[in-house]
Amino acid sequence: MELSWTMKLRIAAAAAAGVVLIGILGWQMTEPAVTTGSVGLRGAVTLVILALIAGFIGYFVSWPHGHQIGILAAPFGLAVWAVRSGSMASLIQVHPTAAQRLELITSLKWEPITWLVIVAAGCAGPLLCWKVVSKKKTSKKKERSKVNPIKYLNAITALAASGVMAQFFLRVFAQDVSLMGTIGEKQISVLAQPATGQIVFAVFASFGLAAFVVKKFLDVSYIWPIISTFFVTIFALGVYAKNVSYLAGYWPAAFFPNAIVSVLPVEMVAFGTLGSVAGYWMAIRFDFWRKHEI
Template identity: 40%
Template sequence: MELTWLMRLRIAGAMAAGVLLLGLGAWVLIEPSVPAGAITIIAGDISVVDGAICIAIAFGAGVIGYFAAWPYGAEIGVLAAPAGLGFWALRTGDMAGLLRLNTAPGIDETIVQRQALLSVMKWEGLFWLAVVGAGFAGVKAAERLAKAKKPVDDYEIGNVNTHNVLNVATALIMTVVIAQFALGVFAQDVRMFDSELGTVVGQPGRGQVAFAVVVSFAIAAYVVKWVLNVSYVWPTLAAGGIGYYSMWLSGKADVLKHMLQTWPEAFFARSVCGILPLQLVAFAGIGSVAGYWLAIKYVYWRKHGE
């Protein structure tokens, strides 16, 4: 599966299907009520019905993405749903703004209010993963509907070792470790010394977040595919674990109190703490697919010397 101009058009077509159908088509369902507000289920802007509709639309985006990338829909169509979420992730407000909206007159009251916010946001990644998963399911459904054989190509597609539970568990752990480290490197804004935490980091911009998450998960997916031969699905799922950790760390009482007493809302204990669950999952999906195929390309190059 060489990255020819035609292949790039297929990739663009699959991602455009997600942006148009999910990103633009479902924007009215998740648009924040607060101007420039963060897109998050805790804000109350996304009802259960809205969430179910988003999942259904993501499934449809996967189906259309499959045919938009024909005959490589099974390989490329999975980008549709993450691309749609990525459109939202580039329009959303940031974590700093969300924290400002959850500020009480006193420090103790603010700690309680923000802990309640972050305790729910720890699990928010599961919803966005469900949206991405629906897109993946749409691709699989379209593949079965089309009953198409995989295209004959001079490019080898590695076998995915999805049945080895140990490999899958190891891949999840490796992704969390690699992506966490890489996010600390790439998702940087202003970094300041802190006597208790070592350093604190300013709120990264949306473009910086997109770059950092895509690159971090591409690296992680590349490594776990090359070492463990597992699918891009597992690095994508690991984004939920990283989101859980970041919200847990931000919600610790001692960290919250120190940050409130010492730094404005635009600073965080770790870079990842300034990234919304939506942004993590959306760009993790894109990066994981990219890293997966780059690993296959590398193995092919080493084997054939091309």
């Protein structure tokens, strides 16, 4: 079950739509903060509109698999956005005091919601097109399926499990110089800011593995690992907030209590989304391979 060259072209076309509209045009239109890539309300609305348009374009350029491939347009665009942004270390450097850093962390905690809304807008375009086309193809009324409580339980479990697994894998994959320090009698380790390329790989692989596992064992969508990017960010920044006085007083800005804190919210959502979608389809491919090629 290998991807054909036509399928690869469809994916590339959908990705290109997002890169051009969000990664290039959106950057020019919204003038984001270079250190974080963050935007204000007006910029966020602009990006939501661009993501919706990118989703529509992604749907048509990847026809007839637009509802599955077109959703990649927005996260690919945000991926370019994330790479063009600075690093968490550079952001911390311009907030030297503990009070400034605490205020910064408080504002960053909710930023993933903005990026998730943009991703959702990018998904809405292809799904709306698919719904319209599906209704035209069939006029038969479908019977309403009964509510299955196991389905909701699996979704909640997948959300929690994705967050836990992603945190674990991020700590494994995002590595740099690690040193030991002390808070009173307690020893803690601090980690230097990983390179951008390593963060890209770590986030993509971590959420990819999480999505693979929850699809394989719980048979749920990639939406739950994607949503978990918000909770992973919240938890990581909460850990930093607890140690902010110690870190501001004794360590350079490039050091963090763990690797997850060094990931900007836009990086977490963009590459976490791409990894989640990839992991989901890898699980499907794995099952196909086991059934037909062993």
